[in-house]
Each structure stands twice: as C-alpha cells, then as structure tokens.
Amino acid sequence: MDIKKIVKVTSAVGGIIFIVIQSIQPNRENPLFDPTMTMQADLKMPANIGQLLERGCKDCHSDQTTWPFYSYIAPVSWLVSHDVMEGRKNFNMSEWGKYKPGKKIQKLTGIYEALSDRSMPLPKYIPLHPAANFSDAERDTLARWAQSQAEKMLGGE
Numbered sequence: 001m002d003i004k005k006i007v008k009v010t011s012a013v014g015g016i017i018f019i020v021i022q023s024i025q026p027n028r029e030n031p032l033f034d035p036t037m038t039m040q041a042d043l044k045m046p047a048n049i050g051q052l053l054e055r056g057c058k059d060c061h062s063d064q065t066t067w068p069f070y071s072y073i074a075p076v077s078w079l080v081s082h083d084v085m086e087g088r089k090n091f092n093m094s095e096w097g098k099y100k101p102g103k104k105i106q107k108l109t110g111i112y113e114a115l116s117d118r119s120m121p122l123p124k125y126i127p128l129h130p131a132a133n134f135s136d137a138e139r140d141t142l143a144r145w146a147q148s149q150a151e152k153m154l155g156g157e
C-alpha cells in the first residue's frame, strides 16, 4: 500500500471508531436535591463566599453541574463525567446538610488544604473556566473562611 492509501484507510477507521464511541454516553445526571440541605443553607455563608464556591467548585461538587458542550463528545465526555462523579462523591454541596459534624469539619479542613496547595479548583478545569481562575486574594478568602468554619464547629458552636 502506498502512504496515501494508508492515511485514507486510517482516517476512515478512526472516523468510524469516533462515531461508534458516541453511542457510549456517560452519566450526566443532575440529581434532584433538597434546597434546605445545601452547604449554602446550612452554613449561612456571606455572599462573596457563595460566589467563589459557585465560580470554582459547584460544577464538580454539587448536583447543579453545568455540562459543557464537550461533555457530550466521547471520549472527553467520559473524563468530564468521571471528574464530576468523583468530585461529588468526595464532597457534595447539595448534600452537605446530611453530613455528620465530624465529616463537615473534615471537608472544611480539606477545602482549606486544597485551596492552599492549589490542588483545587482542579487545575485542568481552569483554562476552560476562567471564572475559576481565582486571584491569590480570592483563594485566601475562601481558604480562611473554610478554616474558620471548621474551627467554629470544633469549638462546639
């Protein structure tokens, strides 16, 4: 076979595989949740804190995910869904009210740590979501708030 033919056959096969994998749709469900059980309702946070969580965290840590267009195109869709499902499993703002006090303290400390070591918002999420590109001051504000909430709960309030 000459090189042109190889390129043609390869792209045809690639195209067919691409079309076939589109039928494998990942989970993009936004489950119904109880608005009285959200982190926002439970912790009565200041508006700026709510906005930071909304801008940087809610797509992967709540049941109110905004699914981007590429979450409909395999194989990227599988990766996006995986991150959201894993994110929700670790910490879900829509289910917050159901957590026991110890778990809340653990999550708040985790939020503080994740912001401080810059592991969250997930770095790969930021280029396509500029609103999640927190300034140092914003990162610090959210981190300190989480820490102060954890301390408040540890103090038994």
Ligand code: HEC
Residues within 6 Å of the ligand: 053, 056, 057, 058, 059, 060, 061, 082, 083, 084, 086, 087, 090, 091, 107, 110, 111, 112, 114, 115, 120, 121, 122, 125
């Ligand atoms: C693109 C999706 C995505 C975004 C956006 C995101 N996270 Fe995550 N988060 C994950 C995933 C996936 C995990 C679990 C795997 C891991 O730890 O890397 C996780 C884990 C965590 C954990 C660890 C939970 C535990 O039990 O220790 C914390 C805390 C956390 N995220 C906080 C945040 C905060 C705060 C934000 C916003 C500033 C945020 N995340 C934004 C996907 C995301």
